[in-house]
Amino acid sequence: MARLSLRIILASSLLLLTGSAVAQSALNDIPEVPTEQREAEMALSAAPEHLREGAGVYVLTPSGYKQTRRSTNKFTCIVNRDHPKALKPTCFDEEGxxxxxxxxxxxxxxxMQGKSLSEIAADLxxxxxNGRFVSPRRPGVAYMLSGDIxxxxxxxxxxxxxxxxxxxYAPNLTNEDIGANGTSGLPFIAYQGPHGYMIMPVQPNPSSHDGR
Incomplete structure (x- = not known):
């Protein structure tokens, strides 16, 4: 199961960065928009408990994301979506x-405009x-501790x-660079490229929301 999940996350990251015929046909739906309260709960579930109270929050609306709370501790939480069905609560540090x-x-x-993943990949x-998007300029961390990723x-x-x-954050680092072979429990690189990450599995967050 762990190896399968790893393959899926790697394939998903490659898909959004490159686009494909599959991506063109896969994006027929617009993501469901939860209530603002539920979306905020999911976003904050990504963070360690001690960071939640001061973290900034973004929630999804019919026109895209909006900020509903400003950060007082330099962390920002959001439910990242790279597919209409995906839900990826993430809490970024200041650099992220x-x-x-x-x-x-x-x-x-x-x-939310109904663009295909191929169109989104081209925009990215x-x-x-053109410099609109940049790589992290220093090391940093993003938490994904939710029980419902x-x-x-x-x-x-x-x-x-x-x-x-x-x-x-691991811009342009590869799995070959770190010797990753898909072994469960070891770090690996996802979203290889300017916004690449080194991912390290951890124990479940006992107070996270699981979406049920």
Missing amino acids: TAAILPKILRVGELM RAGFA RNVNPATDAVSSFPPHVMF
């Missing part, structure tokens, strides 16, 4: 908020090329869960 969050906000905006490539297999459109984990 500055460098990575703008891309997530743009993806949400385009997704252009954004990196939903990934989508781009080949089958099937939804699966992924375990809680911590992500360290």
Whole structure:
């Protein structure tokens, strides 16, 4: 199961960055918009409990994401979506908020417009090329400690869960660079490229919301 989840998250990250015929056909739906309270709960479930009270919060609306609470501790939480069925609560530190969050906000905006993943991928490539999006400038961390992280297999459109984990910014690092071979419990690289992450699974957060 762990190896399968790892393959799915790697395939999903490659799909959004490159686009494909599968991506073109897969995005027929617009993400469901939860209540503002439920969305905020999901977003904050990504963070360690001691960071939640001061974290900034973004929630999804019919036109994209909006900020509902400003950060007082330099962390920002959001339910990242890279597919209409995906739910990926993530809490970024100050550097991730500055460098990575703008891309997530743009993806949400385009997704709510009904753009295909291929169109979104093209927009992101252009954004990196013209400097609109940048890589993190220093090491940092993003927490994904929620008990309900939903990934989508781009080949089958099937939804699966992924375990809680911590992500360290690793621009342009590869799995070959770190010797990753898919062994369960060891770190690996996802979203290889300017917004790549080194992902390290952790024990479930006992107070996270599981979406049920």
